[in-house]
Amino acid sequence: MESKLKPASEERDAPIAELRDASKHYGAVVAAEGLNLAIRRGEFLSFLGPSGCGKTTALRMLAGFESPTSGDILLDGQRVNDVPPHQRPVNMVFQHYALFPHLTVAQNIAYGLRQRRPRPPEDEISRAVERALETVRLPGFGPRRIWEMSGGQQQRVALARAIVNQPKLLLLDEPMAALDKKLRRDMQIELQTLQRQLGITFILVTHDQEEALSMSDRICIMRSGRIVQVGSPRELYDRPASRYVADFVGKSNFFPGTVTAVSAGRTELAAAGGHVIAGLAPVGIAAGQRASASLRPEQIALTRKPAGHALPVTVVNRIFLGEHTEYLVRNGDLGEFLVLVSRQAEASEGGFEPGDQAFASWSEGAALILEDD
Amino acid sequence: MTDRNDFISREKFMAELYRYKKGSVTRRHFLGVTGLGVATSVLGAAMPGLRSAARAQGSIGDRVVVASWPNYHDPANFEAFTAETGAAVDLNVFGSNEEMLAKLQAGGSGWDVFVPTNYTISTYVEEDLIEPLDLSKLPNYDPASFDARFAEAGTVNGVVYAVPRNWGTTGFVVNTSMLGDLPKPTTWKEFWDMTKAEFSGRTMVHDYQLTTIGNALKYFGYSFNSIDPKELADAERLLLEVKPHLFGINSDYQPSMRSGDAWMSIAWTGDGLQLHRDMPEIDYVLGKEGGELWSDFFAIPKGAPHRDAAYALINYLLTPEVNAKEVMFHGYPVADARVNAILPPEMLNDPIMYPAQELLDALEFGAAVTLTDPNRAELMARFKSA
Amino acid sequence: MQRQALRTWLFLAPAGAWFLCMLVLPLIVVFVYSFGERGAAGGYAPAFTFDNFLNLGSRWAAFKNTLILAPLGTLICLLIAYPLAYFLALKTSPRWRTVLLILVIVPFWTSILIRSYAWIYLLGGQGIPALLNALGLGNPRLINTPFAVLVGIVYGYLPLMVFPIYVALERLDKRLLEASSDLGSPPWRSFLQVTLPLSMPGVATGCMLVFILLMGEFLIPAMLGGGKVFFIGNALVDLFLQSRNWPFGSAVAVALVLVMLITVLAYMRFTRRWAGGRDDVSLM
Incomplete structure (x- = not known):
């Protein structure tokens, strides 16, 4: 995946922000542990993970609402551990927007500019506010009260209030959690466009993998306060470092078993019923250990006739998804798993009905052998 | 001087508070000052045990409502009255004659007995707020033994409306x-x-x-x-x-x-x-x-709800022995020769009284x-x- | 539909009857009386005269005292209550908060009469002045002065001011302060630009409660002012219970109600302004 790094200058190659071995403890509770991450200038990075994984803590450390118990936070190469939020060139879009209810839309957006010392002239402020409103496609909404705005509009105001300050980092804390699905999708696209247009570094916190996959240049997957894997959406999808990541990023079938052979480019796993599944494995997998073979549903083909390494299966359920159909099938040894069949493939094989007998197959070596965690 | 230095001791302070709680800070006006006039010290009503006791003579009813002055009644006498008659005494203390009059003028006071001062009685008569007394129901009232100076204000136009209490x-x-x-x-x-x-x-x-x-x-x-x-x-x-x-x-x-x-x-x-x-x-x-x-009087307001109990209470408090106990309690002299006869001599010789x-x-x-x-x-x- | 209307009616009837009997009718009586004459032995005699209103000037001192000390007392209450409420709502752990809130209410468990008595001793010659004297700080006369009345007022009414402000501050979305900080505002400016304006409804409610009650106050001036600090409430008590000049008392009451009405209307305008369209607010 190509990164969207801006044209090179020696300064522009340096990370805009860094977490260096940053940990945050609340008494005995570990919110974040040993976070190491370099955020590239101009990228769209997402922290992805379930609630309580430490992603919000990481974001709040960047914003300055939390200071690390140990380790460092750097902004543009400067250590900012002890710099309070109001002195950091960073702005946040809060989860429930945190718009000031006693101020108008325009006053909300102007808030950041008015805190600057020396304070910019009013006409400059109002021009900037107008521009920000146009950017978020709310021209003329300045005099409105906050409660006169819909949820989606409030979100745009929150965005405008942040970007008008031209921050070095724009932090987004689950900004779309309160929107309905359709609106969320529109907003995702809009945010992505906006980020490209403005060139500001966006850091998004989300628990929605689809959102992270569709918007981000890079995703930082977190679990129990630690970073599990950082990479582009494709890297994470194709080369998950663990069963956790594979499970979190996209859908996958897991067949547990024992590693029987490890060699360069090919690792074999003996699954239930003696089925051997071969595939790639990350370094560190050793023969004899317990692991799981991961196969994406779309990697598995469903045919009426056996072809090569085919597993006999019974169709249990079928979900029509438009371009694809998702089948839940059962094998006597390996249990139930999902198969995604494209419309095209289905056309040649004909549709399957629950109860039909069929054969599941995948190309040799397509699986990933991943450590259980 | 020496007494004063320790006035703020805890005991004294509590005593002051207790004095207030009894509704007895000073004879008049404390409540006039506060404007409340309704700070009610309920003696019998707060003691259901007393009320149910001695109901034998229940014909006078179970309560009698009194409007009087603070620090002017020995609670023990009220308790004894309740024990004897079954009527609980509900005492309302007032701050001034003006306030007492205002309350009666407003109507619906619910009082059975009140204690007006000499100079107010004719006004109560004119305003038709006071009941002429049936002296046959007050056998303990002996006009002959009272100093006329302190008794005469109770009689207006030849009708007895009030009998003397203290002066x-x-x-x-x-x-x-x-x-x-x-x-x-x-x-x-x-x-x-x-x-x-x-x-x-x-x-x-x-x-x-x-x-x-x-x-x-x-x-x-x-x-x-x-x-x-x-x-x-x-x-x-x-x-x-x-x-x-x-x-x-x-x-x-x-x-x-x-x-x-x-x-x-x-x-x-x-x-x-x-x-x-x-x-x-x-x-x-x-x-x-x-x-x-000045001299104060017992009287019954027009429309008293428990008139029999009112007569019973006034008669009881005019019993010389009971009245003497009242005087010892509050220290105001009384015009009844029968009472003075049984008061301790040092009290009768007190130049303040x-x-x-x-x-x-x-x-x-x-x-x-x-x-x-x-x-x-x-x-x-x-x-x-x- | 009709049934529902009937039910609504039945639900509202007790409150409506209460409102009518306890507020509207007495107010009408007071209003009618205010045009009457004092009866021969006091009370009310029917008449139609404006004399009572023309005589209001004779109570100017009481009105003046009230109109100076009630706002002043309200202001002092506010200045003490705000930091206290702020501390309780924003700087105290939930466990301590409950304890401290109870401590704010505890004095209310005792009659104001008894508490005022305590102040008579505290402010009396053997109380605080004696302590100051022992410390060589002079021996000021405190009791029976406007100062003593203000002490009593602040002491008695403080909780009424603390609670509305506390509630407003407690309800304040703390993320707004983070947002303000995030947008570059140092804490003290966040207080002025976010906390203070958003707690204004609580401030207004507290001020209103305290001010309205103070306008009718008579007990504290009577007890701690020793009859030398005279409120309009004391004038009313005197007129109804001592001189029994009900018509004049009614006229004073009508004047007092009018003053309060004006205050409440001003309050409503003020809060409406805070709640709605403030275009021209200065943000420091």
Whole structure:
């Protein structure tokens, strides 16, 4: 995946922000542990993970609402551990927007500019506010009260209030959690466009993998306060470092078993019923250990006739998804798993009905052998 | 002096609070000052045990509502009455005759017995607020044994509306230890002049038009009861002149006298007695020019809901033995020779309770007109709000 | 539909009857009386005269005292209550908060009469002045002064001011302060630009409660002012219970109600302005 790094200058190659071995403890509770991450200038990075994984803590450390118990936070190469939020060139879009209810839309957006010392002239402020409103496609909404705005509009105001300050980092804390699905999708696209247009570094916190996959240049997957894997959406999808990541990023079938052979480019796993599944494995997998073979549903083909390494299966359920159909099938040894069949493939094989007998197959070596965690 | 230094000790403070709780801070006006007038001390009603006991003679009903003055009744006597008759005594204490009249004028008081002062009774009769008494229901009332001076105000146009309870005087208390080289004041003139000079900021007057205006009138030698506009104008001028020098306008003067904040105050017999007993340096003085002599009465308001119980209670409290106990409790003299016969001699010889005859001779009973005269009422109100 | 209307009616009837009997009718009586004359022995005599209103000037001192001390007392209450409420709502752990809130209410468990008595001793010659004297700080007269009345007022009414402000501050979305900080505002400016404006409804409610009650106050001035600090409430008590000049008392009451009405209307305008369209607010 190509990164969207801006044209090179020696300064522009340096990370805009860094977490260096940053940990945050609340008494005995570990919110974040040993976070190491370099955020590239101009990228769209997402922290992805379930609630309580430490992603919000990481974001709040960047914003300055939390200071690390140990380790460092750097902004543009400067250590900012002890710099309070109001002195950091960073702005946040809060989860429930945190718009000031006693101020108008325009006053909300102007808030950041008015805190600057020396304070910019009013006409400059109002021009900037107008521009920000146009950017978020709310021209003329300045005099409105906050409660006169819909949820989606409030979100745009929150965005405008942040970007008008031209921050070095724009932090987004689950900004779309309160929107309905359709609106969320529109907003995702809009945010992505906006980020490209403005060139500001966006850091998004989300628990929605689809959102992270569709918007981000890079995703930082977190679990129990630690970073599990950082990479582009494709890297994470194709080369998950663990069963956790594979499970979190996209859908996958897991067949547990024992590693029987490890060699360069090919690792074999003996699954239930003696089925051997071969595939790639990350370094560190050793023969004899317990692991799981991961196969994406779309990697598995469903045919009426056996072809090569085919597993006999019974169709249990079928979900029509438009371009694809998702089948839940059962094998006597390996249990139930999902198969995604494209419309095209289905056309040649004909549709399957629950109860039909069929054969599941995948190309040799397509699986990933991943450590259980 | 020595007594005063420890007045704020915990025991004393609690005693003061307790005094308040009993609804008995001073004889009059404490509640007038607070404007509540409804701080109700419920004796029998709060003791259901007493109420159910001795219901044998239940014919008079289970309760009797009394409107009277604070620190003026021995609770033990009420308890004994309830035990004997089954009627619980519901005591409402008041701050002033004016307030009592206001409540009856407003109607729906629910009182069975009230205790008006001599000069108010004719007004109650005129306003048709008071019941003529059926003396056959008060066998313990023996007119012959009462000093007529203190009993006659209860009879209006030949009809007995009220029977005497206690009498007393209105003078002033002075803390003699604060006098320094000054001679002890003996006249109202000295009272007011000292207030403007040596005792500036240390004198209290009642929040009560009758005594405050009356004793200001005495400064000029006018009648205590004057309603003459010119004389009242003089009194007003004096009062307004004195006001900046007053410690307070408050009929609840005992706490301030005890704490030493106030050195002199217009006072009634019972308070004078109590203060002098606890702090001998505080003397009770009757101004030589005169002042007020008063007597209180038992009466029954029109429309009393428990009339039989009202007669029973008045009759009970007029029993000489019971009345004697009341006097020992509150320290106000009584006009009943039968009671005086059984009181301890030291009480009968107390100069505060029974002042010398020449001092008594100069005193005047309050006049009915002072209660209703709009100019006196308005003068007092102007003085207070000045 | 009709049934529902009937039910609504039945639900509202007790409150409506209460409102009518306890507020509207008495107010009408007071209003009618204010044009009457004092009866021969006091009370009310029917008449139609404006004399009572023309005589209002004779109570100017009481009105003046009230109109100075009530706002002053309200202001002092506010100045003490705001930091206290702020501390309780924003700087105290939940466990301590409950304890401290109870401590704020505890004095209310005792009658104001008894508590005022305590102040009579505390402010009396043997109380605080004696302590100051022992420390060589002079021996000021405190009791029976406007100062003593203000002490009593602040002491008695403080909780009424603390609670509305506390509630407003407690309800304040703390993320707004983070947002303000995030947008570059140092804490003290966040207080002025976010906390203070958003707690204004609580401030207004507290001020209103305290001010309205103070306008009718009579007990504290009577007890701690020793009859020398005279409120309009004391004038009313005197007029109804001592001089029994009900018509004049009614006229004073009507005047007092009018003053309060004006205050409440001003309050409503003020809060509406805070709630709605403030275009021209200065943000420091």
